Amino acid sequence: MIYEIKVNELAEEFGVHRNTIRNWINSGALPAQEGPGRRYQIQWEDYKRLCDKFGREPRIAPEPNNKTEAPSLPKNESALPSVRLGLKTNPLYSQPAMADICLTCGSCAGACPISGVDDLDPRKIIRMAFLGLDEELLASDWPWKCTMCGKCEVVCPMNVEILQLMRRIRSRRDRDKVPAAIQKGVVTCLEKGNNLGIPKDDFIILLKELGEELAESSCPGFVTPIDVRGARMLVTVNSKQPFAEPESLTWWWKIFHAAGESWTISSENWEGVNWGIYSGDYSAMRTMAERIIDNIERLNCTALLLPECGHAYYATRYALEHWFPESLNQFKIYTVFDLLLEYLQEKRITLSPVVHNKLVTFNDSCNYGRKSLKTFGHGYFEEARSLTQACCTKYVDLIPDREENYCCGAGGGAWASPFGAERVFHGRIKARQISESGAKLVITSCQNCKDQLEKSLNREFNLNIEVQFLWELVAKALVKPEEARQP
Numbered sequence: 125m126i127y128e129i130k131v132n133e134l135a136e137e138f139g140v141h142r143n144t145i146r147n148w149i150n151s152g153a154l155p156a157q158e159g160p161g162r163r164y165q166i167q168w169e170d171y172k173r174l175c176d177k178f179g180r181e182p183r184i185a186p187e188p189n190n191k192t193e194a195p196s197l198p199k200n201e202s203a204l205p206s207v208r209l210g211l212k213t214n215p216l217y218s219q220p221a222m223a224d225i226c227l228t229c230g231s232c233a234g235a236c237p238i239s240g241v242d243d244l245d246p247r248k249i250i251r252m253a254f255l256g257l258d259e260e261l262l263a264s265d266w267p268w269k270c271t272m273c274g275k276c277e278v279v280c281p282m283n284v285e286i287l288q289l290m291r292r293i294r295s296r297r298d299r300d301k302v303p304a305a306i307q308k309g310v311v312t313c314l315e316k317g318n319n320l321g322i323p324k325d326d327f328i329i330l331l332k333e334l335g336e337e338l339a340e341s342s343c344p345g346f347v348t349p350i351d352v353r354g355a356r357m358l359v360t361v362n363s364k365q366p367f368a369e370p371e372s373l374t375w376w377w378k379i380f381h382a383a384g385e386s387w388t389i390s391s392e393n394w395e396g397v398n399w400g401i402y403s404g405d406y407s408a409m410r411t412m413a414e415r416i417i418d419n420i421e422r423l424n425c426t427a428l429l430l431p432e433c434g435h436a437y438y439a440t441r442y443a444l445e446h447w448f449p450e451s452l453n454q455f456k457i458y459t460v461f462d463l464l465l466e467y468l469q470e471k472r473i474t475l476s477p478v479v480h481n482k483l484v485t486f487n488d489s490c491n492y493g494r495k496s497l498k499t500f501g502h503g504y505f506e507e508a509r510s511l512t513q514a515c516c517t518k519y520v521d522l523i524p525d526r527e528e529n530y531c532c533g534a535g536g537g538a539w540a541s542p543f544g545a546e547r548v549f550h551g552r553i554k555a556r557q558i559s560e561s562g563a564k565l566v567i568t569s570c571q572n573c574k575d576q577l578e579k580s581l582n583r584e585f586n587l588n589i590e591v592q593f594l595w596e597l598v599a600k601a602l603v604k605p606e607e608a609r610q611p
């Protein structure tokens with residue numbers, strides 16, 4: 125059944141601008157053939173599909189015994205192949221508004237450090253989703269080479285939700301086609317409580333031994349608080365640390381010891397990072413966040429610290445806000461910045477800047493910075509600088525930074541993905557920024573940033589820099605109470 129429509133009538137019916145209808149027709153989203161008198165001919169099924177999408181009852185209906193059925197459409201060799209373009213009910217097609225409001229201005233592509241690699245272009249991805257080219261998008265590696273850094277969204281004049289689309293594409297890929305290391309991390313975490321499958325007994329022994337060494341070296345009386353019921357704060361762990369660099373755990377422990385904090389680590393399901401957000405597995409993401417709530421309830425804690433990784437904080441808070449909003453009244457989530465500043469303001473710790481005489485800079489993490497600003501209403505920019513500068517005498521900012529910061533190149537799971545060359549290429553801007561700043565000590569609040577800067581960009585671009593976590597810097601600048609009291 126074929127009907128003739130006028131663009132302005134259809135626009136009025138669906139409550140959109142007539143240009144929107146023309147865009148749909150031109151793109152093939154609404155298959156139609158131009159007819160006489162500025163009218164278009166559309167199939168009833170396409171019209172019905174449009175009504176279903178907008179939740180509307182069709183204004184017109186096919187007549188049961190319509191004898192005028194199926195006049196042949198005028199042949200138009202240049203018409204878009206609507207079958208190939210797919211239906212606009214396809215899963216990746218989120219809302220017509222996305223492609224309608226996108227100006228194709230290219231600002232996103234201009235800002236994206238990986239744009240052009242393997243023909244990646246955010247504009248193209250938006251158009252392809254709009255055109256229903258789901259299969260092509262799901263098969264492409266673009267969403268996995270994208271680090272979900274959000275730089276494109278910051279510059280977009282129309283506030284197009286590009287990351288939402290990237291996440292949707294990741295989430296719809298078959299699980300056996302997700303980059304293997306990421307998928308393995310998710311599955312292992314679900315099965316064993318941490319991404320690397322570290323057995324409970326090994327974890328406990330390691331924590332105890334590290335605690336004993338710390339007590340002997342610098343924190344007399346220190347005992348690693350494992351499963352302490354009633355401790356104020358639950359502290360999660362990034363499995364990379366006990367696995368590859370266990371001593372790095374003790375930077376925080378020194379600070380807790382100095383501040384007299386009441387804290388604990390759970391012996392089970394202690395993983396802090398949430399790779400469900402990388403793989404697009406929302407069910408896994410939810411489960412991992414729920415486990416943190418379970419640990420908090422089991423140990424009767426009232427606060428949560430997710431140290432060591434910007435995405436641990438972002439992913440967990442995102443999950444809690446979406447699936448467990450009531451939990452946000454149950455306990456307080458600290459970022460590393462909130463907690464360290466609280467200690468300083470309450471004079472629970474004292475810092476000396478003189479132990480660091482190198483020129484220091486702070487590397488903004490996309491997750492703690494612009495993504496937290498956009499998603500939670502606050503990005504941690506000034507707090508990070510205030511803490512860093514409390515521990516050093518010479519400081520320089522990178523240009524640009526804060527909300528306009530460039531990603532290091534290892535976010536969004538890129539450190540664990542197979543696209544190593546793209547990761548390094550992505551990081552070239554950050555490497556140039558650091559080099560031009562003259563900084564020799566780079567402070568960061570994210571494990572992925574630290575790995576990328578220290579182990580990859582440092583070597584690839586001959587940066588000759590040292591990289592430290594913010595809490596390592598703070599722990600090294602701690603002044604003992606008796607020293608702090610001296611005039």
Ligand code: SF4
Pocket residue numbers: 225226227228229230231232233246247250276279280281282283284286
């Ligand atoms: S910056 Fe925004 S409006 Fe411009 S092309 Fe990219 S998504 Fe479209």
Ligand code: SF4
Pocket residue numbers: 235236237238239246269270271272273274275276277286287
């Ligand atoms: S999120 Fe970052 S990497 Fe991904 S398209 Fe946007 S700017 Fe490029």
